[in-house]
Amino acid sequence: MKPNNARILTINGGSSSIKFALFEVGDTLQRIMAGGIERIGLPDTTFRVEGLSQKDDFLRPMTAPDHTVAVVTLMDWIEERSGRDALTAVGHRVVHGGPKYSQPQRITPAMVEDLQRLSPFDPEHLPEEILLTEAFQRRFPDLPQVACFDTAFHHDLPRVAQILPIPRRYEAQGLRRYGFHGLSYTFLMEELAGVAGTEAAQGRVVLAHLGNGASLVAMRDGKPMDTSMSFTPTAGVPMSTRSGDLDPGLGWYLARTENMSVKQFSDMVNFESGLLGVSETSSDMRDLLDREIQDVRAAEAVELFCYQVKKWIGAYAAALGGLDTLVFSGGIGENAASVRARICKGLGFLGIELEASRNTTHAHVISTATSRVAVRVIRTDEELMIARSVSQLLGLYPSTKETEHETISQNTCSGAAAQD
Known part of the structure; x- marks a missing residue:
């Protein structure tokens, strides 16, 4: 029974x-508040909240x-604003689930012990x-908490994609390709099926989460075949501060x-x-695009990023036997038209x-009418994916699948490099 x-x-x-x-479960999952505490451990920590009305918004130092x-x-x-019993459940993004956790699960003491062992x-x-x-x-001992694992999406990768080319004995210790950004990819595949149809989502698809x-x-037949991150999130293409x-x-x-x-x-x-390392100035793609004409280091950082992403797209087209759909997402993928253009050039x-013109205006479909590959821009929403998972696990189903995830503009992740 769904609580009121x-x-x-x-x-x-x-x-x-x-x-x-914060999401309210009604006829839809409605985002009624979003925010963040940024720069923890640094002198200029901020606490920011965006609500349904402007009077709920604030940005304050802490x-x-x-x-x-x-x-x-x-x-x-949360307690001061809404009271101690305001929450029905909490859903956590947990980056690494190791070999054991392949689905969202309620957090238990046994799970916490498992995660502590996985910390290395x-x-x-x-x-x-x-x-x-x-x-x-x-603080809330009776409040259900659910772990949503970023690695779960990739849990059943084909074995050839899982294996690391190191001595086999390490496999028994859990060393394999895990992959990450799984919550984002789950959301993107659901959105792709919704906007382009099941046939497109079941085709040969490359999803690029660039933040x-x-x-x-x-992706092929709706299942992940390979992914660029590996045992850790450091692997794959160059990132803001990861190699x-x-x-x-x-x-x-x-x-x-x-x-x-x-x-x-x-x-x-x-x-x-x-x-950051290549440019020696900034980890933010927006800064580098602004500086690339005057600063060769910024230009080379942007060029390296686009070149490496292009290489992975080509490699995955080979692995899939062709390509039907390419999806850009994440802070850079959603907002940096020039980066998308450079990646696709050639x-x-x-x-x-x-x-x-479609690419410049960040249209949902940025490929030409005659392009054999549909190239799309889909705004990802990991928070909504967590809320959906919690709702499904605990039986708090909205009466419709449609979800009002545009209610609050997602300023936390709308910048060209803001989203991990």
Whole structure:
């Protein structure tokens, strides 16, 4: 039985941020609030909320030296605004589910123990995500919490795509290609089926989630065949601060020549590389596009990003035996028309032809009428996907599939590089 005015809070915890959204379950899933605590651990931490009316909006500075302080501030604000019993459930984005978790599940003490053991798989995300679930459990012990795993979408990749070419004994320890951005890809496939039909969604599709974190996935018959991120989210194409794929010998070289430790190498490839490392100025694609005429470093960073994404599209077209649909999403993919154009330039041999005016205006379909490949721009919505998963798992179904996810403009992820 669906409770009256059931409300689902979604939590998306990053290494330096907590993004959240509040959904009300009625005839539809309606987003009634969204916001985030940004730059946790830095002097200029901010707490931002956007509601249904302008009077609900605010942006205020706060002090949050760590995620513990930040989440307490968030929970205090929720209680002050809506009361202790305002929430029906909380859904958490959990980046890594390891080999065990392939579906959204209610969070239990046993699951938390499993996730703690998995922390070495993703030390940049999992510890904070565990902390957030434990904080809500302490404050609201009877409130159902659901974990939605980013790796779940890719859980059943073909075996050839899962295997890492290292000694087989490591496979027993869970070392394999996992893939990430699964919540985004699940949403995009549902949207693609809705706007283009089931036949298109069952065809040969490449989804490109291009944001702060960037990855691609090859789809056939509605199932993932391969994905660019691997055991960790550092692999694949260059990103805002992540390197993407590198020669493994580089680590040993830097250890010998610069006495670089394993931790220093990990920090370099995760936080100092990608667009930031190549440009030496910014991790934000918008900044680099503004500077590329005057700064060759910015120009090379943009060129490298577009070149590498293009290579992955070509590789996946080969793996799929052709291509029917290409979808751009994420902060860069949704908003940077020039990046989309550069990625697609030269891919006419695959049947990709962009219509310049459609691309410039970010139309839903940006390919020409004669293009053999449909090229689409679909705005992703991980928070809505979490809310849907929680609603389905707990039986809080809206009476219709349509969801009012445009009620609040998603300013948290509308910039050209804002979305991980």
